[in-house]
Amino acid sequence: MLSVVKRFLIGRPLKSSELGEQKLNKTKALAILSSDALSSVAYGPEQILLVLMTIGTIAFWYSIPIAVGVxxxxxxxxxxxxxxIFAxxxxxxxxxxxxxxxxxNAGLIAGGSLLVDYILTVAVSVSAGTDAITSAIPSLHDHNVLIASVLVILITILNLRGITESASILAYPVYLFVLALFILIGVGLFNIITGNVSPDLHAPLGTPVAGITLFLLLxxxxxxxxxxxxxxAISNAIPNFKYPSxxxxxxxxxxxxxxxAVLLVGIVVxxxxxxxxxxxxxxxISQIASETFGRNYMYYFIQGTTALILVLAANTGYSAFPLLAFNLSKDKYIPSMFKMRGDRLGYSNGIITLGITSILLIIVFQGQTEQLIPLYAVGVFIPFTLSQTGMLVKWIREKPKGWIVKLSINFVGALISFTVMxxxxxxKFGQVWAVLIFLPLLVFGFHKVKRHYMAVGEQLSISSCEPPLAIEGNVIIVPVAGITYVVEHSLNYAKSLNPEQILAVYVAFDKEDEKAFEEKWKKWQPDIRLVTLYSHYRSLIQPLSKFISKVENKAIESNYQVTVLIPQFIPKKGWHNILHNQSSLLIREILLHRRDVVITTVPYRFKK
Structure with a gap:
């Protein structure tokens, strides 16, 4: 049933040889990788005005020179x-x-910042898209978190279907948004030029503003x-492009x-x-569209496409996060599961992780976009600064042809990025202080994971490890719960291994039961030694574990291997499992941590 649902949601598995077909051309790549940047014009200008509004609407003319600076x-x-990209x-x-x-460490700070930033990309984009929807339909305001969470789930499923398929679907809303804003800006500028917009609505450029400070402008x-x-995002996702990538x-x-540039300046103006x-x-944007067209079909077209791109801007995160996670996983800083491709050749573990963490973030912040944007922005300007500074070091070290010009470009980028950061x-320290805590913790976590993988590699290496001790023989312990066909089947398997000794172990909770079982066993399996353990506190695991420890200690002295062979029946239907105590699973879980014990499960499948 689950496999049928999976096929319905994400489609048939793709062969590894079909990977080349999953590469993007420029048209699709622009839609899927630029949607985050393009959609930010829906809230970037608003963030400028929110700061200037603390002085008064007379200060709004400063938004023009600020936009030029951006x-x-x-x-x-x-x-x-x-x-x-070329380097x-x-x-x-x-x-x-x-x-x-x-x-x-600088690389891990940049990588960690971007991982978190892509999670914030999804949360901010979907929250902003939900805001646009509820601006047009105010009755939905109370359901922002639910709407945003459902949208994240839908985008996650879409991306699990493969990057090419998701790009084919997402290209239309992105280009419709660009068209809608070009129409809005074009008609708006026409109204301004023809005098249809009253000059009383705004203060003239250069109007003196009391209380304005450089700090506020910055x-x-x-x-x-x-x-x-x-x-x-594009520089992170170069492998997704068709050749020459x-x-x-x-x-x-x-x-x-x-x-x-065009859309940002247009909206600000x-x-x-x-x-x-x-x-x-x-x-x-809703207010501008309302002023330009009124609440007619054009207004709803603009609001609809804005809401769509704000939601689908999350797809930039879905394109870049899995690739960044792959690079970090390849370098052994995060779990190796992020290197695995799914049925549709995408890094599905990265996609699913991104979706789950984004929903958690939306729930924690209750879908409040303005609370997330400062954390989101500072998270991306940290890697901006580090990457530009890294390129400065590269040009100074390598001094390729034209390196002075390249150095100058990266110096300006590094300086401005550092200033903004x-x-x-x-x-906004009150909103971004968390970065100073979780980034060091994230880097510490990366190092811990790397040390674990290095330790595992060292212990698995044939050249660096001591040769294993020769095994002189095998002692098999078989926990038994009664005289059944499952136990007989397990004992027959144990005999086929030709061990030095087979020990059947029975844990009794009652003295009479213990004596009765020993008598039955002598008649049923006289050739196999039975060890009965009396449990004073009705515990199965504790006495069994103590007995195995004693056997293990004696076996080590003789270079014998101890194998615990666990009989386990498998019900025909999955729901039947809840009708049984699953003691075999519990025994196996406890013994897995024993250093010198081998655990073998002998399954017996019921037919009814």
Missing amino acids: LILLLALILSYRQI YPRGGGAYVVSKENLGE RAFASGSSALTGVE AKNAAKTLAIMGSLL LAYYYGISPKVEETV MIFFIT
């Missing part, structure tokens, strides 16, 4: 990540760059820079940067001229 940062990041065509982005050029700039989250990734990055102020119950820490 564009300068965007240009620096696009040029920087273009260089990373590291196998992907990995900030993690690989930082680890190679700045050291192991804070607004940092908040607006949240619109740049997702820029790094690096060139295709670089072109996709340039297109994404151009679209993001319209918000300024329309005199839009942020509202709790309605997003900035510090502004977040200083101005």
Whole structure:
């Protein structure tokens, strides 16, 4: 039944030879990897206005120069990540760059930041998309968390079906969103140019504002820079592109940067001229669309596509998180399960992990986007800063042709990224302090996992380990619960192994029962020694465990191997298991931790 449901949800398994068919062309890659960055124009401008609003609406004209500053940062990041794409065509982005050029810990900080950031990408995007839905349908406001959680589940299932299939579906909403915003910006600018927008709605550029400070402007700039989250995703996912992957990734990055620049400036300009102020119950884009078109079909088209891309922007996380997790797993910093491809050739364990953690985050924060954005933004500017600094070290060390220009580009990117990161820490410390705790803990966890894998490798290596002691013979212990066909079947198997000795062990809770069982056994299996253990406290495990320890100690002295052979019957139907005490499973679980004991299960399957 479960396999049928699985096939229905994610489709038939794909052969390993079909991996090449799962690569993305530029059109699909732009949709699936740029949706996060493009969707951030729906809340980036709003974050600028929220900071400026603390002074008053008269300060809103500062959003224009702040937007220009964000564009300068965007240009620096696009040029920087273009260089990373060609320098590291196998992907990995900030993690690989930082680890190679700045050291192991810097790489782990970048990798850990991005892992958390992609979880936040999903939570923020879906929460923001839910906000857009409930802005259009206010009666759904009370169900934000439920709606967001269901949307995450749907996107997770879509990604489990494979990157090509998900990209084919997601391309339409992304391009519809771009079209919708181009129409909105075009009509809005036309209304402004033709004088259909009252100049009284906004303060003229350059109007003196009492109380404005450089600190406040920097804070607004940092908040607006949240619109740049997702820029790094393409450099992480280069292996997902069709050949030549690096060139295709670089072109996709340039297109994404151009679209993001136009949309961001357009929304900021319209918000300024329309005199839009942020509202709790309605997003900035919703207000702009309402002012431009009224509440007609165009308004709902814009709101619908905005909601779709905000939700589907989560797909950037689903594209980049599994690949980053693969790189960390390959380097043995996180569990090896993240290296495994699923039925549809995607890294399904990474996809499922991302979906579960995102839902938990949405529940904890109750789907409040504004609470997540500062943590989300600072999480991405840490790897921004580290990757640019890593590239600086690379150019200084290698000095390739034209390295001065490359160095200058990465220096500007590193400087601005570091500035934005510090502004977040200083101005929004109350919201981002958790980063200073969980990042060191995450890096510590990475090192613990790596040490475990290194220790395992050392212990498994033939060359570095002492040769195992020769086994002179085998002593088999068979726990028995009665005189049954299952026990007889197990004893016959034990005899076939030609051991030195077979010990049947029976744990009795009653003295009379103990004596009666011994008499029956002598008649039934006179050739096999029976050991009866009386349990004063009706415990099966404790006396059995003590007996096995005694045998184990004696066997070690004689270089004998102790094998505990556990009879276990298998019911025909799964639900029948709850009707039995499963003592065999409990015995096996306890004995698994014994160093010199081999546990063997002899199953007997019921036919009825």
